[in-house]
Amino acid sequence: MSFDAIIVGGGLGGSALAKNLAEAGHRVLVLERETRFKDRVRGEQMHPWGVAAARSLGVYDHIIGNQTRWWITYLGGSPMAKRDLARTTPHGVGSFNFYHPDMQESLLGLAEQTGAEVRRGITVDSVVPGSPPSVKFQKNGKREVISAQVVVGADGRNSMVRSWAGFQVQQDPDRLLIAGTLLEVTPVPDDSTHLVAGPEGAVLMAPLGEKRARVYYLYRKADGDQHLSGNQKVSEFLSNCRAAGAPGEWFDGTHIAGPLAQFNGADHWVDHPARDNVVLTGDAAAASDPDWGCGLSLTLLDVLHLRDCLCSTSDWSAALDHYARKHDRCYGTVHQITNWMAELIWTTGPAADERRARILARIFSDPAGLPDLIGLGPESPTDEPKDLSHES
Ligand SMILES: Cc1cc2nc3c(=O)[nH]c(=O)nc-3n(C[C@H](O)[C@H](O)[C@H](O)COP(=O)(O)OP(=O)(O)OC[C@H]3O[C@@H](n4cnc5c(N)ncnc54)[C@H](O)[C@@H]3O)c2cc1C
Structure with a gap:
């Protein structure tokens, strides 16, 4: 053939x-x-x-996958903007997480x-x-x-x-680093994608449905590379997410269901x-x-x-x-x-x-x-x- x-x-x-x-x-x-x-x-x-x-x-x-109609941006730990993607985008759909x-x-x-x-x-x-x-x-x-x-x-x-x-x-040039892992049994609301901006870094929480979510932590490389990869870095990763302002209950009692890995964003x-x-x-x-x-x-x-x-x-x-x-x-x-x-x-x-x-x-x-x-x-x-x- x-x-x-x-x-x-x-x-x-x-x-x-x-x-x-x-x-x-x-x-x-x-x-x-x-x-x-x-x-x-x-x-x-x-x-x-x-x-x-x-x-x-x-x-x-x-x-x-999970369609999330809303995009919520948090600042200082509180929601400061909730965007209706279905109403404010030309394609009339939310973001799609899978x-x-x-x-x-x-x-x-x-x-x-x-x-x-x-x-x-x-x-x-x-x-x-x-x-x-x-x-x-x-x-x-x-x-x-x-x-x-x-x-x-x-x-x-x-x-x-x-x-x-x-x-x-x-x-x-190198600028941002991104680390991510998979959470199970998280109560994060799954009708929204959540972007949490903190003083040192930011968190993107993408709910996949059925109480699962992909969570990424983003931060500046110039502030020092924390090498957030591997099991031994999970608690540091989660405390960074909390410090950025992500609600603590999103992580309390959750189960880490995948590897933690960090990448250079450039x-x-x-x-x-x-x-x-x-x-x-x-x-x-x-x-x-x-x-x-x-x-x-x-x-x-x-x-x-x-x-x-x-x-x-x-x-x-x-x-x-x-x-x-x-x-x-x-x-x-x-x-x-x-x-x-x-x-x-x-x-x-x-x-x-x-x-x-x-x-x-x-x-x-x-x-x-x-x-x-x-x-x-x-x-x-x-x-x-x-x-x-x-x-x-
Ligand atoms: C940490 C991180 C977070 C991200 N977050 C997002 C996000 O939230 N939203 C978003 O839109 N994008 C995100 N991306 C980017 C997104 O994952 C990629 O843009 C997308 O997966 C690219 O698809 P692809 O098919 O080009 O490549 P890939 O998904 O990498 O697929 C490549 C395929 O090729 C196969 N392959 C590789 N080498 C060989 C070989 N030599 N021979 C045969 N097969 C081979 C691999 O096994 C794989 O199946 C993220 C990326 C990273 C690293």
Whole structure:
């Protein structure tokens, strides 16, 4: 069997793309390393614009999750703004929270049911760009080399496809660290996503339903790296969450149901993620700082754009180039906004305090015309407005 597309990585991006290309009649092979998905402490809270992309790709109904209509921001330990996402976002939905490993199992299964060939437990040894590009891989000591019209690197933030294909990676300076774990038996209200801003750090609590929640703690690297990974750091992690102002009862009597892991938030990305019939999507193309919770949504926008480009022409080399330009615009807009927000929220000193008080008051009282990472993402107004929906 020969393939039109070989996709390395069966995460959110790889599976959603495989399902859509197979549905359009293309022969697709997915190569996934894991035989069973486990908790890697990844994204579990998707903004409303990501939900819209998930619906357009036909994957939303296959993810079991919790819609949270409200977004509550806490300051000094008390709620200071409660946003109705269903009423204040163009897509009219809340944010969508789900357990990442279950989402992966479900979507990779969906890709297979739709007609993609899925092989798991694969070790990919190399990708060679060209016409055609090829992938060398092995399973249980049996080696194979397969070529296709296009090879897609959907292999996440530490992408090897990216290195094998010779893409240059750029990285922002270190700024924020993010640590996360999974709570069970927590009374956190699950109709809302909760953002708690404290003096030293912030907490994002994403309820998954049935008294489970993913909790992340965000803090400045310049204040000292606390290395919040591993069981022995759980009590330090929880006391940081409490010190940020998160209600203590959210954590009292809860059970830690997954690993605790910390990551460096700094964005790393590739400009124009397509060359010689190898293309990158999702985190492999651009890992947006997880502190802003845009990665899942950006990944699905990549898939939407790549699907539309590949399905609109038989000239796939031109399609990849077109996709890469769309990707750069979308990710570039979100990146610019997250950089502004990081500067606004995390800079220290009296001038920064004064600016923060002034601008946050405006954001909470009259947000019209301001960037909105939660509701609009790359459709947000910036100093260079772009209408991405009509881009040809
Ligand atoms: C701590 C943290 C918190 C986050 N929080 C949020 C959030 O709240 N909201 C949000 O929107 N985003 C968040 N993100 C980002 C989000 O998780 C990612 O943007 C998203 O998972 C990217 O999807 P992907 O399919 O590109 O990559 P991944 O989810 O990483 O999937 C890649 C897949 O490729 C497989 N793979 C890797 N290498 C190989 C190989 N060599 N061969 C075969 N298979 C391979 C992996 O096993 C995996 O299944 C967070 C990220 C982190 C680290």
